[in-house]
Amino acid sequence: MWKSNQSYWLAWLFLSLSLAVGLYDQLNGSTDPSLFMPGPLSDGHHQFTDQCEICHAHPFDGSEAIEQRCVECHGETRVKPHDSHPKSKFDDPRNADLLAKIDASSCMTCHQEHKTAITLKDGFTQPVDFCAHCHANIGEERPSHADMAFSSCKDAGCHNFHNNRAIYTDFLIKHLDEKDLLDKRRVKAREFAGILEELMEYPHDDYPVEALTSDDADAPGQMNTDPHLQRSWAASSHAKSGVNCSACHSPDNSNSDWSDTVPYTVCQNCHHLEVERFQGGRHGMRWSAGLPDMPIREARLPMRQTALHQTVNCHSCHNAHDYDSQYAAVDACVQCHADQHTQAYEQSPHARLWAAERENSAPPGSGVSCATCHMPRIAFDMNDWASRIMVDHNQSANLSPNTKMARTVCLHCHGLDFTLKALADSQQILNNFATRPKPEEHPSMQLARRDHERYLREINANPP
Template structure:
């Protein structure tokens, strides 16, 4: 029986479609400005999606080396790992005594646990993680520690439990030191910033602030200039805009880093500034995976997006600038929370400075380095795992037990901590019980 003849029209359609697809893909490769979305194997998590078209940031030029990927992870996150006092350092897995564990998971490489283009593995805040990761090495934990009997491996990374990269929150000395604390500390307030005093001690910075050269004769004093922080510090127009022939009406966003280096470094490491750090245009709310206000969709995120070009109102930046873009439940519920009530009382002068709780209080906490206090502008730093917020933020006002319970309660996270925790993390209880059992057994 003769085979049926294939329809030449269908063959022609298939041929032209294939040729058209090949041409389209080739043009994307040749045109440096064309989007390369067709070549992405899967969506990025919202931790990296802002730079998903900058493939070379992670893959380099060759796409052929796990070393390149590892170096890319460390280039961006290495400082955080160093500060975390890594509880699973590379040396633990290069130790010959642990060689058998590498057969299950090569934990020397970040991508063994954190993979991109697999958003279905996202466990929150843009972090991908296989939920059975801990089981590879700790499958006998219930036998070794009876207190863990009945606990699932998908609960290891719950708030107040284990943080793969930094287990200091579970050190028993730390837990015992905070046992029995009152849920609310007195006084509950932040330490004051010392930005101006820090700058005035730097003679070169003072000279820069005072400005060099002259502003154009038609350069008018901005409407909101009088009384703001820069005006009170004696900062001249030329400090930002340049003087004489170098005058520019619109300084580059990174001009602020000339005086605010630490703050700028933090901003560039967070999700708000990571595009600028990679040489891309500033991020806009329309590029976020969170709910944002439509009217703010195309607002570019730079220093002056929050602080203003000339008013530099830190109170506005601490709340209004955030709420002006963010339209998710957590942000909106803040306006109905006890934290916001405290902020309103502080603004009315009914409470001392630092008593109110703003968006920035929690997401841009004040840090002390070398005896100086500055604001950490990497707003992503304490987001994941969530208990990273306990030490630098929650413990300023609350007990450790209350902080861990609140952070472990997903309902409280959504309603911006309006109410008491419905869950209890037994970390401190377990430490106290172990301490009591040791006392009963004696020193030997």
Template sequence: MSSNVILWVVAATLVGAVYIATAMVVGGDRRMLLIGKTTDAHHQFEMSCETCHAASAFAGAAAAEKALNKTCRKCHEDELKAADDSHPRKKFRNPRMAAYREKLDARLCTSCHLEHRPEITRTNAVTVALDFCVACHSEGDQDVRTARPSHAGLGFETCASAGCHNYHDNRALYEKFLVRHAGEPWLAAAPVHKASARQRAPKPAAPAALGRGDAIAPEAALADPAWLDRWAGSGHAAAGVNCGACHAPKSGKNAAREKTLARWVDAPGTAVCEDCHRPQARTFVLGRHGMRRHPRVAKPRNPLRQLRKLGLSEVVPDEVASWLADAVPPTTMTVAEARIPMRPDAAHRALDCGTCHTPHAVDTARAAVEACASCHDDSHTRAYFDSPHHALWRAELAGKAEPGTGVSCATCHMPGTGRRGRIATNHNQNDTLRPNEKMIRPVCLDCHGLGFSLNALADAALVGRNFTGTPAVRVESIDWATKRAATGKRDTGG
């Protein structure tokens, strides 16, 4: 090989290395650094590498892994606490668990959830083999097959896949809970989702309720009767919220006409919604619809600051630094970016408050069903409109059934949650989604028995038909738990 060729190869390698190092440390397009398809949900901020890769670019492997796992915990620790995590990290930090850690280091999220490994990624971003429970529950005193006769012939690949156990969230699956809810009928005598009933109960007119003639807005806006009618019939008008509360937020709540008109904004952003609807805004960014705005998602890098850290701010011209700036990612998720079946005609939509809630009408019934189906296009969504749940929803909307008897998409996927005596819609649609047993306590049990709920949720085909029909799957955990409880003595096997 001639020396010229060698020189070219060396030069090209150096240029490539500088380009990659610049993208890693300073700023610029990092798509080439993406080492594999990101898991669902995380793909929304996959170019904000620092969200997860928090260690310095020159940190060692151990420090990088530690920092990586810390970022997992920072985003997910609240939901794990709420789930009463069955395998919390602190349990495995005790040195007496060292032998277990050698088999599966449960102190690290990345032991089971590796990113950028699509070829081994299963539901819930799990990347360990289905029989992972074998690591700690198959030997000596911990061998569940000898400790529980009912488990004698079971394969470890069924522990977390048959509707019996979850690694983290077992709030609706633990033994005493199963026993307490054994023998419940499939459907309650008066099935009502309590949180929904409270939210949808008719409310007395507020003393401050406003009518069509009370609207304070510029003449041009008042000239459109459609806007005015929608607002006058909305919850906002009923609660005494005048136009200026959203269109002139800087004028103060229900300000005088002059002040409102002086500070009028035609198209206010979602900040005005968030200002009043804080629990909804707080939970919205926790779910897949609003995750891009989660406060822990790293912001675009400032190349000047990065160069200053490296002592190069004087060397690199400002023009180059600005060229290196990270592309500013859109702050909202678009339907086209979703990885589940969606309607092509909705691809352009970006998800913020107004996507589901028409700003003037504030029709929560539409937001609870039609808004979902205007984007989602999977079998479960399509089947909903012929399901018993939808029939109940129609009956409630028609005034033929009590509030809380109808079941909308939001009833199950965004149920109201109580805090300090007030109910607010949980806008984190992921909170009850996967594993689907998370839905049992806040939703299913209000109307259905635990046995039926477990069976229905374990029947993937029935879920696909949106629960039209009866479960073809039978989860035996309640039977086993009640049998063990009835013996009243230690279940030592044999």
């Protein structure tokens, strides 16, 4: 025992020293720190590869210090009601014996890094039937589950480990017998323009909310007469809401400091929530670590050849100066993404609905663009007393497990049974929902229906 321990410590020291030297050299710009990694990072974190400090604050840090880093970034979503197995569940002494089987109070039990061979979707590094450790008696507790394999618990829209907000029994019962297509089918409208007056942190003094025309443009000299600039800016919602040239090009309000380039920190002056959300997802996460924009050529997802020289920033989707958000919602995405799901979108019924909305032949909010699903309009708290419907710029937030999309997106237009079946079908994902899901009711809905019927029978037999 001592022998293997000893070699373990020697290996540790060697690795850690290498790490320390790696970091030191990195400061001198001479060595690539990823040479010292025991293996590549998971898909979720690969953009952090050159930044070991993100998880290893100090080369000699143990698991507890690393865990602290996980929680700093992910803690917000790992609590109730978003998480059905939060750490707090296992602080309960009655659950202590479960932890002896699998230590679910530590993230790294299930999400190791540098281990490609055992890393599954979502950076998960346990065998798929791991629910059995704690739910071995489920067949006795719920006879309906007796014949089910533990490897199937978290498949196909039945359960997730963390987020079960669209698939718990009461929710399923509430949504039984809904039509595939609801009668009213609309996503919510955006609210920024409407609440500008009430936003305390908005720079009203410099840029009062009022409609501007070409004549009001406050750029120095010749620029104000450039016809192309004039057309696109004057027609934009910026001009309509009083955002003049100087708001972006000389944000400290002196024309002598005019700059042709506009960093995202300028947008942040008025759109800080968008910038904050952007940094939590795979488009903007590099900014959160103080790194420059994500270069497309380093992407692991399939990208178009023509985009390889670009990076991701606000202007990847938003063109200066028209800021046309319909362009941003599909046309921009397909300039970069080239996977099968993306390419199939154009042929889907959703794309037809989107085309109708763009042509004004269907009402606003009735079309389904890439952004409708990936950047949904949801309520965010602006401060302690007010919230607004806002475009979520973290396009990873509702992606995985994909049932997170049910509440934020699909249920505005479809019934729950239809939604769960469509999201559970990998073929539907590949063809971007161009075909109908199977007619049979989703197994989770069937189970909920039986639960509900049993409850009604009991109530009828013994009225309260």
